[in-house]
Amino acid sequence: MAGLDGRAPGVPVSAAAVSQPAQNRLAVLGSPIAHSQSPAIHAAAYAALGLDWDYDRVELTEPELAGFLAARGPEWRGFSLTMPLKTEAFALADELDQAARATGAVNTLLLTPSPGxxxxxxxxxxxxxxxxxLAQHGVQRAGSVCILGGGATAGSAILAAAELGAHSVTVAVRTPAKAAGLQRQADAAGVALRIVPLGGAVAAASASDLLLSTLPGGSDTGLVFDPGVIGGLPLYDVAYAPWPSALGAQWQAAGGQLMSGLGMLLHQALVQVRIFVSGDPHAPLPDEAGVFRAMADAVEG
Incomplete structure (x- = not known):
């Protein structure tokens, strides 16, 4: 699908093409949302691009999403979505990109004019x-991945594991029956999926190349990993507040490779900015490296 200005998909956006549209309001939606760093990150991006756009945060639960979207005026351009809205947003979307179709989850909604x-x-x-x-931290390949948690982000983690070349993924959850829906994502990604109780994560991780936790910030699994295993097993924890997570503290203490979800937040937000600016997740922004530095400085400075 062409970008908003008629470009072919993936064609860079020129500085001259970044205009000031009537749709200049954006927000992150979810619950809880007070801790979200998204407003600071997005505000920095639009300032760097010379766009006078507003980006807010709105506390919203699943039953409220449809009515909220229907009530938005023409000044609204789009939304970032976090827990627990990604599955509901998937159901409400009129069009879906490939990653959304494969995962069954939407974390970005773009409002576009149509004849109707x-x-x-x-x-x-x-x-x-x-x-x-992960690539920014030097992790570009993983043949086997262990994922903690079975929510919407776990589906994205399975697709990410496939892009790293994984042939097998083990998902460890408190209630395995509730994670059965992840089989669809595994089939779409072409990886073998095994679902085990959360307590089985220690054994599964010891036979994996990467441990990826999708559990909410503040979760304490009670899992205890051997320092010898930690030394050879990178941990990517999508949580970033509070930090370190209970799991991350084990990696810090043992000197293992630990990566926080702040990097994921920044990189996924950069793609969101592309979407909000041009409608194309693959079209680089003007001076994209500079835009990304501004976004990172907003939360790491």
Whole structure:
């Protein structure tokens, strides 16, 4: 699908093409949302691009999402979505990108004018966020991945594992029956999936190349990993507040490779900015490296 200005997909956006549209309001939606760093990150991006856009945060639960979206005026351009709205946003979207279709989760909604009013275009930028963040830390290949948690982000993690070349993924959850829906993502990714109780994560991780936790920040699994295993097993924890997580503290104490979800947040947000600016998740922004530095400085400075 062409970008908003008629470009072919993936063609870079020129500085001259970045205009000031009537749709200049954005927000992150979810619950809880007070801790979200997204407003600071997005504000820095639009300032760097010379765009006078507003980006807010709105506390919202699943039953409220449809009514909230229907009530938005023409000044609204789009939304970032976090827990627990990604599955509901998937159901409400009129169009879906490939990553959203494969994961069954939408974390970005773009409102676009249409003859019948407007359409909701749904995207999943979490997969790219995980992959690009791991690459930034030198993790570009993993034959076997162990994932903690079975929510919407776990589906994105399975797709990310496939992009790293994984042939098998083990998902460890408190209630294995509730994670059965992840088989669809595994089939789409072409990886073998095994679901085990959370307590089985220690054994599964010891036979994996990467441990990826999708559990909410503040979760304490009670899992205890051997320092010898930690030394050879990178941990990517999508949580970033509070930090370190209970799991991450074990990696810090043992000197293992530990990566926080702040990198995922930044990289997925960069793709969201592309979408909000041009409608194309693959079209680089003007001076994209500079835009990304501004986003990172907003939360790491």
């Amino acid at each position: 009013g407007r359409r909701l275009r749904g995207f999943n930028t979490d997969v790219a966020g995980i992959v690009n963040s």
